[in-house]
Amino acid sequence: MNGARKLAKNTVILFIAQFLGYILGFFYIIYCARYLGAENFGILSFAIAFTGIFGVFMDLGLSTFTTREVSKDKKLAGKFLGNTILIRSTLSSFIFLIIVIFVNIFQYPPVVKNIIYIITLSTVFAVAADIFNSIFQSYEKMEFRAIGQILNNFFLLLGALIAIIFKLNITGFAFAYLIANLLFFIYSAIACIRKFVLPKIEIDFYFWKWALLESIPISIAILFSIIIFRIDTVILALIKGNIAVGYYNASYKLIEALMVVPIVFSTAIYPVFSKLYVYSNDSLSFSYHKSFKYLVILGLPIAAGSVALSDQIILLIYGTEFIESSNALKILIWAIPIIYLTYIFRILLISINEQKLLLIILSICIIFNITTNIMLIPYFSYLGSSFATVLTEFLSLILSIYFISKNICKIEIKKIVIKPLIASFFVFIVANHFKNSLLVAILLSTLIYFGILFAMNTFSESDLIIFKKIFNRE
Template identity: 40%
Template structure:
């Protein structure tokens, strides 16, 4: 199989598996939230957030390092597999120990502790089958990872349905997460021993130190991301209690689902941006501009629409027991808008070998986020946590865009102003229609609003000849 065909095959497998996985995860989280109520959902959300922060310690970037090194030299497979597995066993024990000590020092009830233990085991085992996925990636056999991802989410979805049917408590659902990770690990192990020859385990103690040192930068980036994503839920649990965590996470889970859009586009455009960095600065700036425009055209109207329709969305998805999640969603959606706007510039810095800048900015934003949460949560509760999240993301995106201009990359200020003006006008027209026709069923109103927005954007020439040309090329390739 040619290189191009293999890349295309892997992209298709990964794209389809991610869509299926996101849909399954979206629905089983909704079912859990509706069934357990805000208090029970808050306990589970806290456990996922709390163990998520610690889970990166079970990997420390070793999975990423494994992909890079084995992809360069397949003869290193045995050396990396044998040593990394043993390192991960030690890291797993340390991680679980730290989780156990921390949760006990924090004085949570016994039920919450047991939920955290099960979810911690789930997170640790997920890290373990990451090493097998790393080898699949290095050999460009992505289909096995993709299938495993779908199997894991199917197991969770089925487990949630069974749990609801038999009336499980929050402990039962935590156990479902644990069991799903055990079965997924068995699957990935069986595929590994079937697909790959039995490599000789090469234990090398001096390798441990160099591998951890090489992997640590990846791990630090991961730690920043995990803390930034989950620390607000942990702090809400400490200061406000489980029910508040449930209200907050009902909105937050919807926000995380929307991030699938830039993640998918990032995966698709990154190779081209990296190539243009070496071959054509003009092409790099053009693709960055089009990426930025696509995210603005998508993000700003989405933010306005969700703000207006937040009550309809929350009640439709989670029910009347989560009405207090409405204001959280109205605020948090603008975190996603900023993420969309900054996505092109973050990818730009990474494509031009300036990823360390992004890591440093992320680390600063983690500190800012924690400080804001400490100030705002005691007085404003989950609303304060929502505000802290939006402000932090705005700082991150603003910093990345300014640095992009510093290095002479990105989108001209005139183009940014032109794009923002036309998108804002189109969004205002759409917003007026949404407010006026808000009583219409959400499933009918949403596509109507999208069509109205696109029509206005087209009429005021927000979609230019180049946009139409690129769209036609994409359609032809498909």
């Protein structure tokens, strides 16, 4: 299978899995938010954000590092798998203890403490599952990872429905996360051992030292990324309370769902970038340019259409109790086209061993993000957090473009962006006009968007060649 078709296969598989997973997750969020209400939904969201920040230290970038190295040499799979199991078991135990100490020092209410403990344990299993998912990714066999993601979200939704049927409290929803991630871990371990490689269980301290030294810059980059995504929720909870967190996260969960595109694409392209960096810089540059173009085309109309339809989207999903979240969505949605691009920049930098450059970008952004949240939240509450998120992502985009253009390869941004931007303006006009009929607005604006792109000759001959290679079965 040629490179274009393999990438397309993996991208489609992951997209279908993420799409199905997000549909399941979508219903989970609906049931969870409607049943728990803004305050309890805010507590659960806070616990997930809080443990997500600490969860990075359970992995320390070893999953990403394993994917990169095993992609280059499959013979290392068993050694990486066995050693990283031991490393992460040690790290997870230590971080769990740190979290227990932390939440007791800050004297959170008992219900919040219990939820944090349960979500932390579920994070331990999720991180453990990533050990095996990194092997699936390095072999470019994304179907195994995809099945695991679907199962994870299915059991999460099932747990929520059981909690509602038996009228359980917020603790029942937290246990849904724990059980879903435990089953996800069990599936991933069995699939990896049966289909790919047995872990070579050993204590190789030389390997541990090498792996940790190489992966720590990656882990810091991941940590900074997660802090940028999650710290707003933590700060908002401290300053404005759980109700504001509930309103904010109702919109933020929709943003996370829309991030399926860059997550899927970057997951599929990461091993490809890693190999091209070794064998062909020209092919790497070509792939980077095309990735940038396609993600711009996908990101801009989503933002434009969502601004027009924000009220209808929030009412449909959450009901009238969360209508205030629509204003946050109108702001937050502009992070989507930016995030689509920053994801591919970060994957590119990690693929070519430029983690230090990525750390510089993220260090600047995290300082900016925390500062803007602290400045804006007291005056604008969750809307301040929304502005801070978009501004931070925009700063990340500017810095990424600057550093990559200066040190790696330049890209003609205006030439790529102008046509999708014009077409997205018409998406907003059409969606706003037909906003009382959500399905009609989405379908009609999508047709008009791509019709305008084709009319303006947005897709070049090389784009058409790529599409033909992807769909050619001969």
